[in-house]
Amino acid sequence: MRFGGAETGAAGARGVGSLANQRVWGWGRQPVGETELRRPERLRDLYAAVSGEGTALARGLGRSYGDASFNSAGTTILMERIDRYVDFDPSAGVVECEAGVTIDDLVRHFVPRGFFPPVVPGTKHVTMGGAIASDIHGKNHHKDGSLARHLLDFELLTASGDIVTCSRDENPDLFWATLGGMGLTGVVTTLRMQMTPVASAYVEVDIDRAPDLDRTLELFHESDENYRYSVAWVDGLAGGRSLGRSILMRGNPAPSGDGRGLDVKRRKERSVPKIFPAALLNRTSVKAFNTLYYRRHPRQARGAVQHYEPFFFPLDAARDWNRLYGKRGFTQYQCVLPYEGGRDGLARILEFVRRETRGSFLTVLKRFGPGEADSPLSFPMPGYTLAMDIPWRGAALESALERIDAIVIELGGRVYLTKDARLSAESLRAMYDRLDEWLAVKRRVDPESRFVSDLGQRLGLVA
Amino acid sequence: MSEGAKGSVLILGATSLIGRATAAAFAREGYDLMLASPGGPELEHVTADVAIRTGAAVVSLELDARDTASHAGFVRRAVEAAGGELSGAVLNFGLGGDAVCAREDMSHAEEILRVNFVGAASVLGHLANYFEQRRRGFIIGVSSVAGDRGRQSNYVYGSAKAGLSAFLQGLRNRLHHAGVTVVTVKPGFIDTRLTYGKVSPKMAAAPERVGAAIVKAVKKRRSVVYVPGYWRLIMMIIKAIPEPVFKRLNL
Numbered sequence: 001m002r003f004g005g006a007e008t009g010a011a012g013a014r015g016v017g018s019l020a021n022q023r024v025w026g027w028g029r030q031p032v033g034e035t036e037l038r039r040p041e042r043l044r045d046l047y048a049a050v051s052g053e054g055t056a057l058a059r060g061l062g063r064s065y066g067d068a069s070f071n072s073a074g075t076t077i078l079m080e081r082i083d084r085y086v087d088f089d090p091s092a093g094v095v096e097c098e099a100g101v102t103i104d105d106l107v108r109h110f111v112p113r114g115f116f117p118p119v120v121p122g123t124k125h126v127t128m129g130g131a132i133a134s135d136i137h138g139k140n141h142h143k144d145g146s147l148a149r150h151l152l153d154f155e156l157l158t159a160s161g162d163i164v165t166c167s168r169d170e171n172p173d174l175f176w177a178t179l180g181g182m183g184l185t186g187v188v189t190t191l192r193m194q195m196t197p198v199a200s201a202y203v204e205v206d207i208d209r210a211p212d213l214d215r216t217l218e219l220f221h222e223s224d225e226n227y228r229y230s231v232a233w234v235d236g237l238a239g240g241r242s243l244g245r246s247i248l249m250r251g252n253p254a255p256s257g258d259g260r261g262l263d264v265k266r267r268k269e270r271s272v273p274k275i276f277p278a279a280l281l282n283r284t285s286v287k288a289f290n291t292l293y294y295r296r297h298p299r300q301a302r303g304a305v306q307h308y309e310p311f312f313f314p315l316d317a318a319r320d321w322n323r324l325y326g327k328r329g330f331t332q333y334q335c336v337l338p339y340e341g342g343r344d345g346l347a348r349i350l351e352f353v354r355r356e357t358r359g360s361f362l363t364v365l366k367r368f369g370p371g372e373a374d375s376p377l378s379f380p381m382p383g384y385t386l387a388m389d390i391p392w393r394g395a396a397l398e399s400a401l402e403r404i405d406a407i408v409i410e411l412g413g414r415v416y417l418t419k420d421a422r423l424s425a426e427s428l429r430a431m432y433d434r435l436d437e438w439l440a441v442k443r444r445v446d447p448e449s450r451f452v453s454d455l456g457q458r459l460g461l462v463a
Numbered sequence: 464m465s466e467g468a469k470g471s472v473l474i475l476g477a478t479s480l481i482g483r484a485t486a487a488a489f490a491r492e493g494y495d496l497m498l499a500s501p502g503g504p505e506l507e508h509v510t511a512d513v514a515i516r517t518g519a520a521v522v523s524l525e526l527d528a529r530d531t532a533s534h535a536g537f538v539r540r541a542v543e544a545a546g547g548e549l550s551g552a553v554l555n556f557g558l559g560g561d562a563v564c565a566r567e568d569m570s571h572a573e574e575i576l577r578v579n580f581v582g583a584a585s586v587l588g589h590l591a592n593y594f595e596q597r598r599r600g601f602i603i604g605v606s607s608v609a610g611d612r613g614r615q616s617n618y619v620y621g622s623a624k625a626g627l628s629a630f631l632q633g634l635r636n637r638l639h640h641a642g643v644t645v646v647t648v649k650p651g652f653i654d655t656r657l658t659y660g661k662v663s664p665k666m667a668a669a670p671e672r673v674g675a676a677i678v679k680a681v682k683k684r685r686s687v688v689y690v691p692g693y694w695r696l697i698m699m700i701i702k703a704i705p706e707p708v709f710k711r712l713n714l
Contacts, residue, residue: 041655
């Protein structure tokens with residue numbers, strides 16, 4: 001199939017407006033870009049938006065933290081209305097949908113049918129197109145891998161105007177370059193994904209409190225394999241003997257029965273006021289909160305039944321929680337460190353962030369299983385992944401984070417581009433040793449660099 | 464296909480956001496759906512989407528609004544596909560067009576008139592005959608506030624919609640005696656591709672509002688419905704401006 005300019009023509013573009021010079025940002029509220037926005041509602045409007053002159057980038061719900069989701073050099077295409085389901089095969093559990101369908105939408109429509117998305121991030125407000133661009137991982141990565149493992153195939157609208165089917169067998173290099181490719185290989189239009197059967201909408205959760213980093217990692221290694229889902233909340237402000245103290249929250253899908261059904265709970269999402277006084281969120285208040293939160297949990301609890309909503313998406317209870325950080329915004333630094341040297345690396349990074357920045361106000365640690373060997377830019381690799389939310393403070397923070405980059409590079413780890421707002425092109429090259437393979441695919445499929453993002457320009461991913 | 468307790472609703476122009484929202488609103492009421500629009504991936508995707516999201520029985524039919532000669536056959540096929548009986552029909556197709564282009568290019572102006580008025584009147588005429596004979600059911604026509612008064616910025620489209628509104632008015636009068644409800648729906652600014660980039664998204668209502676208003680209008684057997692409702696007042700004021708004043712305005 002081909003959808004060049006000639007076929008869509010003026011009639012395709014006619015009547016579809018755009019908004020010029022719109023300020024856009026990611027979830028961290030910085031940096032801020034300026035772009036032309038388009039919001040197609042039909043596939044042919046999407047083709048027309050891509051087939052014109054200039055550069056373009058597809059944007060989902062803008063939940064990546066930095067500058068991955070917008071294109072200040074040209075057009076940013078909002079994908080939120082390209083959101084139709086195309087097919088569902090209940091016997092195989094395979095869903096086919098357009099790229100603007102969200103995780104929220106999937107859980108709402110498929111939990112009652114006994115299926116859950118195979119991989120979910122910490123928020124349900126992401127589109128599947130964005131999920132592919134990030135090759136998202138979730139609490140089950142150590143068991144089930146990243147999204148890549150559960151995708152059957154997808155259709156990619158490329159710079160030439162062709163619609164290309166990508167799978168492990170068909171155009172495999174484009175399939176693997178698009179997973180984790182940050183939207184720079186083209187626009188995913190539809191995809192087919194294997195859903196996970198579930199007996200109930202609930203998770204049986206075990207809680208373990210670990211007084212320090214060593215105990216945290218020990219628990220991971222002792223018993224992570226008993227759990228499908230595993231994550232640790234870390235008190236990022238605790239130092240000394242308590243460095244790396246944490247609450248491990250690990251669970252398995254709960255069987256049905258005892259009043260546990262396939263219910264979708266529609267929580268009312270509370271909104272954070274537009275002008276929340278950012279001063280309320282400071283090191284002292286977070287430190288007090290962390291201590292209370294740590295103590296509130298028992299040393300050990302077994303088999304508590306929790307609905308999937310608070311277990312997987314706790315922060316979605318407060319919509320726009322990124323406003324808590326005020327106008328200057330924040331950044332999330334998420335890296336993965338290989339197991340070898342990982343323990344010491346985590347200790348160094350936690351201690352450094354505690355001393356040299358305003359502190360990490362939310363810190364999450366988990367173990368990754370094997371990564372995707374064929375995907376040059378997919379983030380996960382075996383090791384520990386640490387994510388830290390840090391208030392943005394300009395140049396001082398940038399130089400601090402560069403020193404963490406150095407630790408990560410020294411230990412053979414990497415940072416997650418979906419969270420990134422400030423990495424340098426040189427550091428990217430040192431972290432992703434197969435970058436050149438990705439760039440070769442990019443040059444072949446998009447020789448004129450039609451797909452551009454601010455992140456792509458910063459990191460040298462686009463010519 | 465008429466398994467739902469309430470029978471089938473035919474939606475003409477089902478692939479737009481308003482079409483999707485209307486289909487979903489009727490599905491939630493327990494109707495089966497027949498979705499019509501030009502064929503191709505849009506219709507396939509919307510048909511599957513409405514079925515998966517709502518669990519309703521949904522079938523699709525190809526419709527070419529411009530090809531009036533095909534409309535008699537189209538209505539016949541729709542009735543057959545519905546298992547011999549249609550509960551109601553929603554005419555939602557339309558062509559926004561490009562008002563500036565329509566000043567210079569009369570073929571574009573003609574296309575706007577052809578789709579929004581000639582095509583609509585043709586298929587509505589066939590549907591009216593069907594429902595009149597059946598002596599129950601409903602016909603919804605999605606017109607526009609643009610048809611309430613001609614304005615320099617949009618008068619080709621506006622005149623086609625004015626014609627459609629008058630057509631529906633006459634139809635309502637005629638079919639009242641057969642017990643058939645005819646509703647004229649006049650959306651104001653709705654947040655869709657027609658208004659994106661032209662009207663601040665904050666001023667535009669969600670497309671779901673139109674679907675909800677249509678279902679409510681059927682239940683209450685309303686005649687003319689503005690969406691959102693305050694557009695009735697806005698248009699009342701705009702219609703009340705004397706022509707000697709109106710012609711000087713920049714609307």
